[in-house]
Amino acid sequence: MCDSCGCHIPEHATPQTVDVHESLLAANTKQAKENRRHLDEMGAIAINLISSPGSGKTTLLEHTIQHLRDEITIGVIEGDIETERDADRIKKQGAPAIQITTGGACHLDARLVHKGLHQLQHEASTSKFDIIFIENVGNLVCPATFDLGEHERIVLISVPEGSDKPAKYPKAFTSSQIFLITKTDLLQYFDFSTEEAKTEAMKLNPALRILELSSTTEKGFEEWLSYLRQLVKR
Amino acid sequence: MCDSCGCHIPEHATPQTVDVHESLLAANTKQAKENRRHLDEMGAIAINLISSPGSGKTTLLEHTIQHLRDEITIGVIEGDIETERDADRIKKQGAPAIQITTGGACHLDARLVHKGLHQLQHEASTSKFDIIFIENVGNLVCPATFDLGEHERIVLISVPEGSDKPAKYPKAFTSSQIFLITKTDLLQYFDFSTEEAKTEAMKLNPALRILELSSTTEKGFEEWLSYLRQLVKR
Numbered sequence: 001m002c003d004s005c006g007c008h009i010p011e012h013a014t015p016q017t018v019d020v021h022e023s024l025l026a027a028n029t030k031q032a033k034e035n036r037r038h039l040d041e042m043g044a045i046a047i048n049l050i051s052s053p054g055s056g057k058t059t060l061l062e063h064t065i066q067h068l069r070d071e072i073t074i075g076v077i078e079g080d081i082e083t084e085r086d087a088d089r090i091k092k093q094g095a096p097a098i099q100i101t102t103g104g105a106c107h108l109d110a111r112l113v114h115k116g117l118h119q120l121q122h123e124a125s126t127s128k129f130d131i132i133f134i135e136n137v138g139n140l141v142c143p144a145t146f147d148l149g150e151h152e153r154i155v156l157i158s159v160p161e162g163s164d165k166p167a168k169y170p171k172a173f174t175s176s177q178i179f180l181i182t183k184t185d186l187l188q189y190f191d192f193s194t195e196e197a198k199t200e201a202m203k204l205n206p207a208l209r210i211l212e213l214s215s216t217t218e219k220g221f222e223e224w225l226s227y228l229r230q231l232v233k234r
Numbered sequence: 235m236c237d238s239c240g241c242h243i244p245e246h247a248t249p250q251t252v253d254v255h256e257s258l259l260a261a262n263t264k265q266a267k268e269n270r271r272h273l274d275e276m277g278a279i280a281i282n283l284i285s286s287p288g289s290g291k292t293t294l295l296e297h298t299i300q301h302l303r304d305e306i307t308i309g310v311i312e313g314d315i316e317t318e319r320d321a322d323r324i325k326k327q328g329a330p331a332i333q334i335t336t337g338g339a340c341h342l343d344a345r346l347v348h349k350g351l352h353q354l355q356h357e358a359s360t361s362k363f364d365i366i367f368i369e370n371v372g373n374l375v376c377p378a379t380f381d382l383g384e385h386e387r388i389v390l391i392s393v394p395e396g397s398d399k400p401a402k403y404p405k406a407f408t409s410s411q412i413f414l415i416t417k418t419d420l421l422q423y424f425d426f427s428t429e430e431a432k433t434e435a436m437k438l439n440p441a442l443r444i445l446e447l448s449s450t451t452e453k454g455f456e457e458w459l460s461y462l463r464q465l466v467k468r
Contacts (some may be wrong), residue, residue: 020254052286053374053403054395081375083401104405106340106375138402139375140287141315141340160394160417161288167317168372169287171338183394189423 028146031110035149038117044075044129045231048148050172051156053138056182058086059215060156061133065093067225072232075129077116079108079137086135096124107142108134110149130232144171152231158183159190163197166204173204178211178227185214262380265344269383272351278309278363279465282382284406285390287372290416292320293449294390295367299327301459306466309363311350313342313371320369330358341377342370348383364466378405386465392417393424397431400438407438412445412461419448 039046049057058078065074076097078086087099098119100112113134121127134150136143144155155176157165160183166173173179179201181194198210211227213220273280283291292312299308310331312320321333332353334346347368355361368384370377378389389410391399394417400407407413413435415428432444445461447454 052288052372052395053399054286054392080402082404083398085398085402106373137375138286139340139373141371141373142376158288158394160392160420161286164317164319165287168314168319170316186394186423189420 025145028110031114032147032149035110035114035117036151038114039132039149039151042121042127042129044132045152046132046134046148046150047152047154047231048134048136048143048150049154049156050136050140050143050176051138051158052140052161055138055156055158055161056215057135057138057156058089060180060182060213061090061135062093063215063218063221064225064228065090065095067221068228069094072130072228073128075120075124075132077113077120077132077134079112079135081105081137096120098123102137106137106139107146108136108148109146113148131228140165140169140172144169144175152177154178154180156180156182157197159186159192162190163193163195164200166197166200170204173201173208176205177207177209179208180224181210181212183214183216184212184219185217259379262344265348266381266383269344269348269351270385272348273366273383273385276361276363278366279386280366280368280382280384281386281388281465282368282370282377282384283388283390284370284374284377284410285372285392286374286395289372289390289392289395290449291369291372291390292323294414294416294447295324295369296327297449297452297455298459298462299324299329301455302462303328306364306462307362309354309358309366311347311354311366311368313346313369315339315371330354332357336371340371340373340375341380342368342382343380344382365462374399374403374406378403378409386411388412388414390414390416391431393420393426396424397427397429398434400431400434404438407435407442410439410442412443414458415444415446417448417450418446418453419451 051057074095076090076095078097078099080086081102084099087097090097098116100116134148153176155172181197201208211223213224285291308329310324310329312331312333314320315336318333321331324331332350334350368382387410389406415431435442445457447458
């Protein structure tokens with residue numbers, strides 16, 4: 001396995017192959033640093049959301065925008081392999097959003113986000129954002145390796161996915177600041193142990209902050225919204 | 235994007251970078267062909283299961299083994315980034331299983347499966363299998379690019395993930411023979427349109443066979459088991 005980008009490299013790989021992977025990741029890290037500088041100049045906090053497909057990232061953003069649109073200026077960069085649907089859903093909530101379609105690639109990278117930031121400023125006709133959410137491609141593996149220049153990284157696991165997932169997909173947890181357990185309104189229908197999910201996640205990353213919430217019932221939303229308000233103030 | 239392996243390659247990539255990706259995929263394809271020859275010699279049908287984390291692959295295999303263990307010889311190769319849990323679950327059902335942990339890599343490749351086949355024969359002390367299931371790493375993106383030497387590829391989407399997923403993750407659908415809609419006992423709790431999922435999948439791949447099932451209630455299991463019995467007979 002390539003230590004740099006997480007790609008699998010055969011045992012017989014030449015040093016040249018390893019060099020190419022390392023240089024790809026080094027270029028990404030350089031661009032990510034540039035993105036962070038750009039975001040700092042704009043005064044915006046960027047949040048990178050990482051999860052499997054269907055864990056409820058877009059629905060969470062829809063509800064979050066409904067609550068905060070009158071007090072916090074939010075922009076959204078949506079990453080998907082295909083389709084513009086998620087950006088359309090966000091725009092309906094009144095927040096500017098742009099869609100990056102990767103055309104097959106399994107994660108966003110810093111270069112795509114750099115372009116996305118410029119598109120978002122153009123779309124909104126402003127550079128003034130308090131928070132820019134970056135919804136990564138639905139994939140719990142590859143996005144964890146790529147710094148996009150974000151200030152906060154959030155990993156989401158929904159109740160239907162199972163409480164064994166932190167132990168199975170560790171990198172998303174070791175590299176995040178926040179772990180959101182979503183779709184908690186479904187706990188009664190699934191064999192999901194909140195205790196197991198939390199314990200395994202904390203073993204991987206003792207500094208992780210864990211929030212439990214449901215976008216359907218909005219249980220846990222007060223803590224989530226408080227966390228976002230604190231981010232903007234700090 | 236690299237046409238060969240689906241990795242994202244920056245616009246400024248050198249021809250050397252593209253060559254490395256192409257040679258990685260060519261090596262995989264060669265090994266996959268070798269695996270298929272090996273499986274044919276063994277008289278085994280290999281089935282590659284591709285889905286997001288938590289779509290119910292392991293649970294489906296547990297129930298399938300319970301039904302078929304007296305008539306069909308089943309072996310399982312489990313792929314995960316970390317942990318041996320899934321192989322342990324399968325062994326409890328009385329089928330030989332081995333675990334491949336990729337140590338970070340986001341998909342199985344043909345070389346790992348080649349090793350896995352030998353380990354499985356060693357574990358079972360036999361080369362006689364009717365069906366070998368290969369449960370890929372939970373990831374709806376990257377595994378779709380890598381031929382493992384399987385005879386059948388199955389893509390799974392569970393009801394909680396949402397019916398928009400075929401359109402968003404097309405390659406898993408264009409490269410599969412079967413599409414399983416799983417956890418159908420949960421349809422009443424989710425805004426999942428079976429019609430949308432089927433229509434979008436058929437647009438991508440009109441030859442796709444679609445089965446709907448629930449491992450909890452075993453609704454749809456008769457058709458699933460018939461399909462497996464037919465595979466073994468043909």
